[in-house]
Amino acid sequence: MSFLNDEVKGQLKGIFEKMNNEVTLALFTKEGPCETCPETQSYLEEVVSTTDKLSLKLYDLNTDKELAEKYEVSHVPSIVVLDKDKEYRGIKFVGIPAGHEINSLVNTLLSVSGSGSPLSKELEERVAKVDKPVNIKVFVTLSCPHCPGAVEKAHLLALENPNISAEMVEAQTFAALSDQFNVSSVPKIVINDEFEFVGNQPLEVFMDTIEKA
Amino acid sequence: MSLDFSINFAGKEKNKLDSNTLYDILIIGGGPAGLNAALYSKRKGHNIGIITKNVGGQVIDTSVVENYLGYSSISGENLMKQFESHVKELDLPILEGPSVKRLRLADDSQTKEIVLDDDSVYKAKSVIIATGSKPKKLGVPGEDQFAGNGVAYCAICDGPLFTGLDVVVAGGGNSAIEAAIDLAKIANTVTVVHRSQLRADKILVDRINQLDNVEIKLNTQILKVLGDKSVNSINVLDKSTNEEYTIETRGVFVEIGYLPTNEPFKNTVKLNDKEEIIVDKYGETNVKGIFAAGDTTDTPYKQIIISAADGAKCALSANEYLNIL
Numbered sequence: 001m002s003f004l005n006d007e008v009k010g011q012l013k014g015i016f017e018k019m020n021n022e023v024t025l026a027l028f029t030k031e032g033p034c035e036t037c038p039e040t041q042s043y044l045e046e047v048v049s050t051t052d053k054l055s056l057k058l059y060d061l062n063t064d065k066e067l068a069e070k071y072e073v074s075h076v077p078s079i080v081v082l083d084k085d086k087e088y089r090g091i092k093f094v095g096i097p098a099g100h101e102i103n104s105l106v107n108t109l110l111s112v113s114g115s116g117s118p119l120s121k122e123l124e125e126r127v128a129k130v131d132k133p134v135n136i137k138v139f140v141t142l143s144c145p146h147c148p149g150a151v152e153k154a155h156l157l158a159l160e161n162p163n164i165s166a167e168m169v170e171a172q173t174f175a176a177l178s179d180q181f182n183v184s185s186v187p188k189i190v191i192n193d194e195f196e197f198v199g200n201q202p203l204e205v206f207m208d209t210i211e212k213a
Numbered sequence: 214m215s216l217d218f219s220i221n222f223a224g225k226e227k228n229k230l231d232s233n234t235l236y237d238i239l240i241i242g243g244g245p246a247g248l249n250a251a252l253y254s255k256r257k258g259h260n261i262g263i264i265t266k267n268v269g270g271q272v273i274d275t276s277v278v279e280n281y282l283g284y285s286s287i288s289g290e291n292l293m294k295q296f297e298s299h300v301k302e303l304d305l306p307i308l309e310g311p312s313v314k315r316l317r318l319a320d321d322s323q324t325k326e327i328v329l330d331d332d333s334v335y336k337a338k339s340v341i342i343a344t345g346s347k348p349k350k351l352g353v354p355g356e357d358q359f360a361g362n363g364v365a366y367c368a369i370c371d372g373p374l375f376t377g378l379d380v381v382v383a384g385g386g387n388s389a390i391e392a393a394i395d396l397a398k399i400a401n402t403v404t405v406v407h408r409s410q411l412r413a414d415k416i417l418v419d420r421i422n423q424l425d426n427v428e429i430k431l432n433t434q435i436l437k438v439l440g441d442k443s444v445n446s447i448n449v450l451d452k453s454t455n456e457e458y459t460i461e462t463r464g465v466f467v468e469i470g471y472l473p474t475n476e477p478f479k480n481t482v483k484l485n486d487k488e489e490i491i492v493d494k495y496g497e498t499n500v501k502g503i504f505a506a507g508d509t510t511d512t513p514y515k516q517i518i519i520s521a522a523d524g525a526k527c528a529l530s531a532n533e534y535l536n537i538l
Contacts, residue, residue, distance in 0.1 A: 120331065141370060141371070141372075141373045141374065142373075143369050143370065143372070143373060144367070144369070144370035144371075145269075145273045145274065145290060145369075145370070146367070146370065147370070149267075171373075171374055172373050172374070172376070178374065182362055182442055182443055183374060184361065184362055184363050184371060184374050184375070184443055184444075184463075184464065185360070185361040185362075185364075185365050185366075185367075185370070185371045185374075186370050186371060186374070188361065198360070198361035199361075
């Protein structure tokens with residue numbers, strides 16, 4: 001089955017020309033039951049095939065345990081986005097970033113490649129001040145038009161400050177996780193597994209919540 | 214898996230809005246009204262720009278549109294993509310993302326200044342306000358407490374999280390019935406609760422009546438949303454029997470209409486008691502050179518095609534205003 005038609009592939013080609021640097025996607029799957037692992041792999045293979053600036057590396061959660069720990073991967077499928085030096089910048093997609101989330105995937109890849117738009121001075125200073133570990137989970141559904149915006153913002157914050165990590169979580173595949181955080185509206189943003197808000201809110205709201213955490 | 218892979222990436226930043234330019238027309242809003250206003254004003258040869266939170270407006274939350282002439286059935290999002298690509302062919306600056314804080318008249322009392330939330334200012338001889346509306350709330354106890362924990366305002370976004378569960382849709386217009394039809398495909402049962410009679414188009418009512426997991430309670434008012442961590446039931450009043458009872462449900466999808474979003478303009482232009490901007494038949498507000506189109510105005514019947522037409526009307530009126538300026 002093909003995920004992307006020629007039109008979308010053509011669009012991706014054009015967009016990825018704007019990438020300043022190469023980016024690597026590290027996909028973690030595992031042997032045994034993982035319903036969405038094979039489709040996530042084929043999807044990423046199709047995305048990566050549209051440009052030579054992207055490469056895909058395949059890992060197994062169990063056999064590549066050390067790497068999984070380094071990248072803080074605990075669910076499959078998970079995609080870790082690595083920069084041009086193959087460094088982990090705290091950016092992940094937990095579950096398939098398909099449907100509407102193709103937009104967050106594309107924009108995050110552009111940002112990690114160094115061609116995103118910069119933050120305002122004021123925000124940049126606020127983000128730089130975060131000096132303790134912050135984890136942002138953004139729960140999404142693939143049919144939600146507002147969700148990619150929230151995912152991109154979380155990823156942008158992670159890119160700005162090494163103390164911040166951010167992950168998209170596809171709420172339907174990871175139903176147990178969604179239940180744990182009582183997700184019934186998306187995008188739902190959970191910071192350090194404790195502080196939360198709903199909706200694609202401005203970056204200032206992300207920062208307000210992070211500073212509270 | 215059926216997924217819509219539409220990419221929202223149409224040459225952002227290619228054509229930037231400039232804060233040193235005095236534009237002929239600046240349009241605030243990127244829904245059907247704003248985009249059509251842009252199309253008409255650009256074709257008249259004016260120097261224009263759009264400032265909007267997001268291109269597409271609330272139509273992108275609509276799963277299917279079946280009443281826009283020329284499209285027998287199209288997703289709200291794809292319809293807006295058609296609008297957007299049409300407008301973008303004209304190569305005009307679109308500033309997407311920021312919110313407008315205020316609209317004011319400059320000291321010459323003719324130039325209009327649009328102040329954004331980061332305090333940047335854009336200037337125009339004439340302004341078209343097309344900021345649309347946002348979902349109306351039920352206004353009952355428990356609604357705010359459980360917002361995001363069972364109370365939802367976007368059926369296409371949150372519907373998948375209620376797979377196999379019992380849900381309630383509040384409302385009786387087209388949006389409510391469309392949401393109920395969509396939810397019936399994934400939820401266990403859907404109960405539509407509406408305080409009077411259905412207002413939805415007959416074609417939609419006929420469709421929902423054929424679904425065997427949907428129940429419709431008319432003349433029924435929602436009194437309270439109840440739950441612990443998340444929603445588990447609602448209290449309702451059957452107005453024909455005056456009886457109160459409880460409906461068990463895990464989700465309450467609120468689809469009871471919209472409220473205009475025009476907070477930044479209320480000190481500049483006149484609103485009516487429904488907080489809609491008052492416009493004349495040319496789409497002009499009480500301030501010369503400030504026009505308003507679509508759901509944010511007192512135009513009756515909030516429909517995509519009516520908003521788009523309003524946008525055209527405002528653009529043509531703004532054109533005449535500029536000609537005699």
